[in-house]
Amino acid sequence: MPGNKTVVYQGPGHVSVEDLDYPKLELPEQHRKINHGAILKVVASNICGSDQHMVRGRTTAPEGQTLGHEITGEVVEVGPDVEFIKVGDLCSVPFNIACGRCRMCMEGHTGVCLNVNPARAGAAYGYVDMGGWLGGQAQYVLVPYADFNLLKFPDKDRAMDKILDLAMLSDIFPTGYHGCYTAGVTTGSTVYIAGAGPVGLAAATSAFLLGAAVVIVGDLNEQRLAQARSFGCETVDLTTDASLADMVEQILGEPEVDAAVDAVGFEARGHGADAGEEPATVLNDIMSIARPAARLGIPGLYVTGDPGGKDAEAKVGSLRVSIGTGWAKSHSFTTGQCPVKQYNRQLMMAILHDRTHIAKNVHATVLPIDDAPKGYTDFDQGAASKYVLDPNRELVGAGV
Incomplete structure (x- = not known):
């Protein structure tokens, strides 16, 4: 053998x-x-x-x-x-x-x-x-x-x-597609994708395949944002002090998108050049800029056991998610393995x-x-x- x-x-x-x-x-x-x-x-x-x-x-x-x-x-x-x-x-x-x-x-x-x-x-x-x-x-x-x-x-x-x-x-291609499909991306959609790693880039590719009009990708890594721009994405640099809603408005003329995807998961960081780990950041971000009644795709990985979590709650997958925001805006969430x-x-x-x-x-x-x-x-x-x-x-x- x-x-x-x-x-x-x-x-x-x-x-x-x-x-x-x-x-x-x-x-x-x-x-x-x-x-x-x-x-x-x-x-x-x-x-x-x-x-x-x-x-x-x-x-x-x-x-x-x-x-x-x-x-x-x-x-x-x-x-x-x-x-x-x-x-x-x-x-x-x-x-x-x-x-x-x-x-x-x-x-x-x-x-x-x-x-x-x-x-x-x-x-x-x-x-x-x-x-x-x-x-x-x-x-x-x-x-x-x-x-x-x-x-x-x-x-x-x-x-x-x-x-x-x-x-x-x-x-990654089905996972990115799943994130966009479950977020309701379709012809003419405006889409925000959190994360310009491979899954985020696969989601951006999928959004275009599904007919999106504008795909915005957010990340803290300029090299990865440049990769997103290489095939037609708009990008937002999350190391800046500008709010995410303001950066989206500069691109779209309004501070909301039709659909949003979390391609980051539980090791998310906050905004700003010196931001530390804030594991609920992306979940709260996508709720904040998704229009009322939007659907949110969450293919990013979340776990129930994280030895390196920032606090006792994060170590067992319990995060400070503003579920009230999602409830007030009638959002729908799809999580889990693609x-x-x-x-x-x-x-x-x-x-x-x-x-x-x-x-x-x-x-x-x-x-x-x-x-x-x-x-x-x-x-x-x-x-x-x-x-x-x-x-x-x-x-x-x-x-x-």
């Missing part, structure tokens, strides 16, 4: 690349055979902001946690219960692990599947408290319920021509038919897997890039 280089969390601020065992069609932590699973040779596996939360020590992830839930790969082995996925298929792997059989899956809520995590509803690859499934920042990975979970690309050669775009289907399967096939078609160029918009940047520690460090320092790991040297020459 071949080896399996895998990215592993070794404690706050430290990841390493370890040689682990080639995966089997089983999940020892749950004492389960995975006859319905497939093993994939990983073509691309991205570093995600959610991974970065763990690496910063801002979750309860144990040392030794394998990493990686944004996976694209080629099937090299299938279990005896797999009927439709075949060896050689090139596929996108939704970061949600879902059985396809439970009530939640039947209703399309694949982010909260009831059968893949004994601790809670919902599971993901390589993530703390998400079922014990090994991470996909690796050369090989096990995917359970392969017939249900895998999105097969219809033509392998054509897919490899657009592989960096298609690599975004496992998480159910990737609701969107990934449609977004795949948009990519294959040149209706969107997500890899360019998020500045996809390929790294060999051995450079994963550097990718995590650079990302943590605010690089305006979406790092794509190349575990098996399949992406040599790939570009945007």
Whole structure:
């Protein structure tokens, strides 16, 4: 059997690349055979902001946690219960692990599947408290319920021509789209997106795809704001002393937007050049500038266990959210994991038919897997890039 280089969390601020065992069609932590699973040779596996939360020590992830839930790969082995996925298929792997059989899956809520995590509803690859499934920042990975979970690309050669775009289907593109779709973005909408990291840039891309007239992106990082401007976004610099409403009014002529998206999550900072962490900032911001009866999409991650939280309440996910503002303005909120399967096939078609160029918009940047520690460090320092790991040297020459 071949080896399996895998990215592993070794404690706050430290990841390493370890040689682990080639995966089997089983999940020892749950004492389960995975006859319905497939093993994939990983073509691309991205570093995600959610991974970065763990690496910063801002979750309860144990040392030794394998990493990686944004996976694209080629099937090299299938279990005896797999009927439709075949060896050689090139596929996108939704970061949600879902059985396809439970009530939640039947209703399309694949982010909260009831059968893949004994601790809670919902599971993901390589993530703390998400079922014990090994991470996909690796050369090989096990995917359970392969017939249900895998999105097969219809033509392998054509897919490899657009592989960096298609690599975004496992998480950030559907997640950004989910944020905008649930916020009601449609033809002619004015939209505010908090955060110019990869999910925020994916949300901005999605807003244009949905027909938005104006997309405003707010952040504290000028390099990332410049990346947003590169594909037509307006931007607001949150290091300034101006109020968010005033900056929005300067762009739109009014201090409100039709729809707003939180692409930041629980490590949010306040406004101003020297602002510290204020985890409810973005939630309160989007309520403050969203028009009455607006819908707010909240794909940004919030947790129930944050060892680095600024106070006792934040450490357990209890934040000072002005729910009275949202109530008074009749806002609707959508939170939680994006159910990737609701969107990934449609977004795949948009990519294959040149209706969107997500890899360019998020500045996809390929790294060999051995450079994963550097990718995590650079990302943590605010690089305006979406790092794509190349575990098996399949992406040599790939570009945007």
